[in-house]
Amino acid sequence: MFHKDMTATVDYAAYAAATPKGPLERTTVPRREVGEHDVLIEIKYSGICHSDIHQVNDDWGSSKFPMVPGHEIAGIVTEVGSAVTKFTVGDRAGVGCMVDSCRECEACQAGQEPHCLKGNTPTYNGTGKDGLPTYGGYSTHVVVTEDFALRIPEGIGLDVAAPLLCAGITLYSPLARYAAGPGKRVAIVGMGGLGHVGVKIARAMGAEVTVLSQSLSKKEDGLRLGAHEYYATKDKQTFKDLRNYFDLILNTVSADLDANRFLSLLRLDGALVQLGLPETPIAVNAFALARGRRTLTGSLFGGIAETQEMLDFCARNGIGAEVEVIAADQINEAYERTLASDVRYRFVIDTSTI
Amino acid sequence: MFHKDMTATVDYAAYAAATPKGPLERTTVPRREVGEHDVLIEIKYSGICHSDIHQVNDDWGSSKFPMVPGHEIAGIVTEVGSAVTKFTVGDRAGVGCMVDSCRECEACQAGQEPHCLKGNTPTYNGTGKDGLPTYGGYSTHVVVTEDFALRIPEGIGLDVAAPLLCAGITLYSPLARYAAGPGKRVAIVGMGGLGHVGVKIARAMGAEVTVLSQSLSKKEDGLRLGAHEYYATKDKQTFKDLRNYFDLILNTVSADLDANRFLSLLRLDGALVQLGLPETPIAVNAFALARGRRTLTGSLFGGIAETQEMLDFCARNGIGAEVEVIAADQINEAYERTLASDVRYRFVIDTSTI
Numbered sequence: 001m002f003h004k005d006m007t008a009t010v011d012y013a014a015y016a017a018a019t020p021k022g023p024l025e026r027t028t029v030p031r032r033e034v035g036e037h038d039v040l041i042e043i044k045y046s047g048i049c050h051s052d053i054h055q056v057n058d059d060w061g062s063s064k065f066p067m068v069p070g071h072e073i074a075g076i077v078t079e080v081g082s083a084v085t086k087f088t089v090g091d092r093a094g095v096g097c098m099v100d101s102c103r104e105c106e107a108c109q110a111g112q113e114p115h116c117l118k119g120n121t122p123t124y125n126g127t128g129k130d131g132l133p134t135y136g137g138y139s140t141h142v143v144v145t146e147d148f149a150l151r152i153p154e155g156i157g158l159d160v161a162a163p164l165l166c167a168g169i170t171l172y173s174p175l176a177r178y179a180a181g182p183g184k185r186v187a188i189v190g191m192g193g194l195g196h197v198g199v200k201i202a203r204a205m206g207a208e209v210t211v212l213s214q215s216l217s218k219k220e221d222g223l224r225l226g227a228h229e230y231y232a233t234k235d236k237q238t239f240k241d242l243r244n245y246f247d248l249i250l251n252t253v254s255a256d257l258d259a260n261r262f263l264s265l266l267r268l269d270g271a272l273v274q275l276g277l278p279e280t281p282i283a284v285n286a287f288a289l290a291r292g293r294r295t296l297t298g299s300l301f302g303g304i305a306e307t308q309e310m311l312d313f314c315a316r317n318g319i320g321a322e323v324e325v326i327a328a329d330q331i332n333e334a335y336e337r338t339l340a341s342d343v344r345y346r347f348v349i350d351t352s353t354i
Numbered sequence: 355m356f357h358k359d360m361t362a363t364v365d366y367a368a369y370a371a372a373t374p375k376g377p378l379e380r381t382t383v384p385r386r387e388v389g390e391h392d393v394l395i396e397i398k399y400s401g402i403c404h405s406d407i408h409q410v411n412d413d414w415g416s417s418k419f420p421m422v423p424g425h426e427i428a429g430i431v432t433e434v435g436s437a438v439t440k441f442t443v444g445d446r447a448g449v450g451c452m453v454d455s456c457r458e459c460e461a462c463q464a465g466q467e468p469h470c471l472k473g474n475t476p477t478y479n480g481t482g483k484d485g486l487p488t489y490g491g492y493s494t495h496v497v498v499t500e501d502f503a504l505r506i507p508e509g510i511g512l513d514v515a516a517p518l519l520c521a522g523i524t525l526y527s528p529l530a531r532y533a534a535g536p537g538k539r540v541a542i543v544g545m546g547g548l549g550h551v552g553v554k555i556a557r558a559m560g561a562e563v564t565v566l567s568q569s570l571s572k573k574e575d576g577l578r579l580g581a582h583e584y585y586a587t588k589d590k591q592t593f594k595d596l597r598n599y600f601d602l603i604l605n606t607v608s609a610d611l612d613a614n615r616f617l618s619l620l621r622l623d624g625a626l627v628q629l630g631l632p633e634t635p636i637a638v639n640a641f642a643l644a645r646g647r648r649t650l651t652g653s654l655f656g657g658i659a660e661t662q663e664m665l666d667f668c669a670r671n672g673i674g675a676e677v678e679v680i681a682a683d684q685i686n687e688a689y690e691r692t693l694a695s696d697v698r699y700r701f702v703i704d705t706s707t708i
Binding site: 281 | 469622625628629631635636643646648649651654
């Protein structure tokens with residue numbers, strides 16, 4: 001089969017939203033034939049990220065349909081192009097939030113492909129260099145240049161590895177950037193799909209880890225996964241007890257939070273890293289930044305090299321996501337449950353059920 | 355003379371605001387007698403900082419009267435306490451924004467006394483450890499512990515040195531923190547009392563320096579003082595031309611600016627440092643931070659050790675402020691002119707006229 005620009009394609013089964021707000025239904029989508037630098041990955045598991053739901057719902061106003069979401073992809077290489085050197089058939093491989101970038105700008109040269117000045121190619125809802133729409137991981141297969149495929153080390157189950165490709169690297173990257181480790185006090189705001197992986201990684205890095213969650217309902221899990229302390233943010237006393245305390249706060253919550261309250265928990269030169277993307281601007285008092293030279297910053301996922309580093313780190317430390325594996329026909333229900341925070345802690349689709 | 359708590363005091367001439375909004379008039383104020391760790395400085399010059407006007411006007415709601423403003427103080431040591439080792443009579447000395455701190459908290463231990471967790475003792479509008487109100491530099495003399503007095507090197511005129519004690523260190527500190535130097539692209543937003551000193555210091559550090567000013571009215575001065583480039587922010591093209599360009603932007607403007615527009619001028623991992631303190635919160639789009647891992651932070655003035663480093667740096671590089679020296683009876687007029695931005699670039703009071 002040929003795409004309109006004469007790119008040879010092969011159709012694969014997938015779950016797609018045909019129109020905004022879904023539902024997601026079984027269909028097929030075309031992917032390019034395996035080029036010389038490409039690998040074909042038979043997807044085994046694909047995580048459901050909260051941003052998939054935003055994209056399906058067109059919350060950010062840039063969604064294209066049909067849409068096959070999914071950028072937490074883990075599987076097995078079943079075909080490699082003639083020039084491929086990094087993978088052989090049978091290798092465990094993953095794909096995260098992007099499948100290409102310009103590779104030439106200063107961000108790409110610095111290994112920060114998510115920040116590509118020309119825009120990276122997102123794993124879905126984008127357009128590849130092949131001219132085709134990109135389709136994500138809710139599918140049986142994906143074709144990707146080997147440079148944007150990751151090696152998934154032995155020792156991590158593919159099901160619990162899948163969410164590392166987005167949730168894992170999104171937390172690992174700022175933890176690494178701010179050198180979380182022994183002697184550093186790290187707070188993770190939000191004990192969800194992102195937060196729970198952050199707890200595990202920060203703990204493995206050697207930091208002192210505190211969860212700041214709305215309530216104490218997940219405290220037992222938090223401590224079990226590695227947190228040293230667990231506080232409820234609905235309790236005003238939390239903000240008194242922890243004033244000037246943390247070196248680093250990673251805010252995984254997308255809902256509007258009072259950034260100034262969280263900034264007040266930072267000690268000298270501490271950083272608040274916003275990982276969730278609230279819809280309204282964050283209102284910051286200049287004095288809350290000046291006092292203690294506190295920093296507010298953001299982060300996307302990480303570059304390819306850093307993502308590989310994260311996977312290797314997680315394998316060495318026995319870290320995977322806490323997952324609930326579902327069949328493909330449960331995707332729409334899983335979206336409802338994700339929106340209701342009724343998941344501990346990540347839905348992962350068994351793509352053999354597609 | 356004795357203060358009510360039996361601290362022995364001596365009265366000195368000063369210009370004070372008796373009530374909010376002034377005017378400032380000649381009076382006398384009590385200062386403690388020189389203690390064993392104190393120096394008495396005969397003030398020669400005292401700069402007028404914009405924040406003096408805010409304090410006199412009680413804009414921040416914490417002003418105490420009578421108030422003697424002034425935290426840009428340069429003079430000569432005329433008496434030293436028995437235990438003083440850092441100064442002898444006749445030394446050139448300065449006092450900046452604070453005259454003491456707890457000296458024990460982690461900020462003080464880190465040499466970041468402005469961020470003292472118990473609060474530093476401001477040079478005026480505060481209460482000293484002696485129990486007396488602190489009075490600033492619009493006066494003939496000041497008594498200060500030697501640990502919070504600075505050595506003003508030979509080679510800088512005391513008149514042009516005075517503003518370095520606030521304006522100079524306020525710019526030097528973030529420039530040093532973010533390693534401004536060769537290969538770094540630094541923007542200074544606002545070509546006023548703070549900004550013009552920032553241009554000089556950043557240039558001397560070896561950075562590529564750009565001024566971002568509302569208009570081009572001070573362009574000639576900016577280039578003369580060391581800027582490589584000078585752009586008008588009222589010109590929309592500026593924000594297109596300089597997108598993703600700077601490593602560091604120091605915003606000296608207190609007025610509300612669109613932080614997102616300035617963030618868009620930062621390259622990967624760049625920092626926007628807010629030095630002016632706008633009255634309304636800064637509204638930041640989370641995505642403007644996430645994209646490029648941009649940082650928004652604040653800064654106060656600097657610690658004592660860093661302030662000394664700054665003065666030594668300025669002396670080595672022939673840097674002083676651009677000043678207009680006035681007599682004490684021109685202070686009220688100078689306030690009006692400062693509010694109207696009619697000063698190039700700092701008023702300095704010749705305190706012999708008090």
